[in-house]
Structure formats: C-alpha cells, structure tokens
Amino acid sequence: xxxxxxxxxxxxxxxxxxxxxxxxxxxxxxxxxxxxxxxxxxxxxxxxxxxxxxxxxxxxxxxxxxxxxxxxxxxxxxxxxxxxxxxxxxxxxxxxxxxxxxxxxxxxxxxxxxxxxxxxxxxxxxxxxxxxxxxxxxxxxxxxxxxxxxxxxxxxxxxxxxxxxx
Numbered sequence: 001x002x003x004x005x006x007x008x009x010x011x012x013x014x015x016x017x018x019x020x021x022x023x024x025x026x027x028x029x030x031x032x033x034x035x036x037x038x039x040x041x042x043x044x045x046x047x048x049x050x051x052x053x054x055x056x057x058x059x060x061x062x063x064x065x066x067x068x069x070x071x072x073x074x075x076x077x078x079x080x081x082x083x084x085x086x087x088x089x090x091x092x093x094x095x096x097x098x099x100x101x102x103x104x105x106x107x108x109x110x111x112x113x114x115x116x117x118x119x120x121x122x123x124x125x126x127x128x129x130x131x132x133x134x135x136x137x138x139x140x141x142x143x144x145x146x147x148x149x150x151x152x153x154x155x156x157x158x159x160x161x162x163x164x165x166x
Contacts, residue, residue: 004085004093009102015081018110022074025117029067029124036128037063044131052138054130063127070120077113081106090157108156115149 011019037060045054046062084102085093093101122142129135 005095005098006085007098007102009084009099009106012103012107015106015110018107018114019078022078022110022113022117025114025121026067026071026074029070029117029121030064032121032124032128033063033067036132040128040131045127045137048126048138052136052142054137060131063124063131066120066124066127070117073120074113074117077109077116081109081113104156104159108153111156112149112153115145115152119145119149 040060040063042060043057044060044063045056046058047054047056049055084105085098087105089101089105091097091101119142122139122145126135126138126142129139130137
C-alpha cells in the first residue's frame with residue numbers, strides 16, 4: 001500500500017483549458033458524425049493500414065464508435081486526474097515534492113486526454129472524407145497529432161527529473 005500524501009490541489013488555468021479542449025473535440029466529433037450520417041453511403045471505412053489507406057469497411061453506424069469512445073475516455077481521464085496520489089511515479093513521492101509531482105502528472109494526463117480526443121476527431125473527419133470520396137485515407141493532420149501524442153506526454157513526465165529527491 002502506498003503512503004503518498006493526499007493533497008487537494010486546485011486546477012491550474014492550463015488544466016481547465018485542456019479539459020475544455022478535450023470536451024470541445026468530443027462535441028465536434030459527435031456533431032460531425034451526426035451531421036454527416038444521413039449523407040453517408042451504407043458502407044464506410046472502419047480501418048486504415050500503415051500507409052493511411054482504408055483496408056476494412058463496415059456499416060455507416062460505425063461512424064459513432066470513435067466519438068462515443070472519445071467521450072468515455074475523456075470522462076475517465078478527467079475523473080482519474082482527481083486522484084494523483086494513487087499513481088506510480090518515477091520519483092519517490094515525499095511531502096516536499098508531492099505537489100510538484102502530482103501537478104506534473106495531472107498536466108500529462110490532461111495533455112494525453114486532449115491529444116487523444118483530437119486524434120479521434122481527426123480520424124472521424126478522415127473517415128467521413130474517405131466515405132464521401134473527397135480523400136483516399138488518413139490526412140497529414142492525423143500523422144502530426146499522432147506524433148504529438150507519442151512525444152508530448154513522455155516529455156512532460158521527463159521534465160523536472162533533475163528535481164529528484166527535492
């Protein structure tokens with residue numbers, strides 16, 4: 001059992017904006033799916049290969065999978081960020097460094113949340129474009145957001161490692 005201090009830290013402005021951005025991405029994704037649904041063909045792309053080309057297809061109702069999944073993930077990560085004292089950390093958590101470490105972890109979770117919901121929005125948009133014949137597969141924006149998603153959270157976790165033991 002962990003004996004990490006439990007702290008009630010207020011949300012920073014950045015955390016608030018990251019949560020808002022995550023929910024905006026979910027809302028836009030749901031709105032796009034609902035708005036384009038009536039005009040979609042009966043079969044739409046449901047998977048893209050490593051080259052970004054559609055290689056599996058399914059019913060048009062599947063357009064709602066990513067927006068709904070995104071909503072569940074955003075809600076779950078927002079809830080999870082409320083308990084940073086239960087997480088595993090690279091550094092030993094002490095009363096002296098707990099606030100810093102908890103804040104860093106909460107920020108990382110929220111960046112992960114915003115980028116994941118943005119990625120799901122971009123994929124939903126790319127599916128709609130491919131289904132309507134205006135694009136062949138995944139856009140350059142997908143790859144940009146994907147790379148950001150792979151790089152940003154670890155960088156946030158690794159920043160401040162020099163403060164180890166403080």
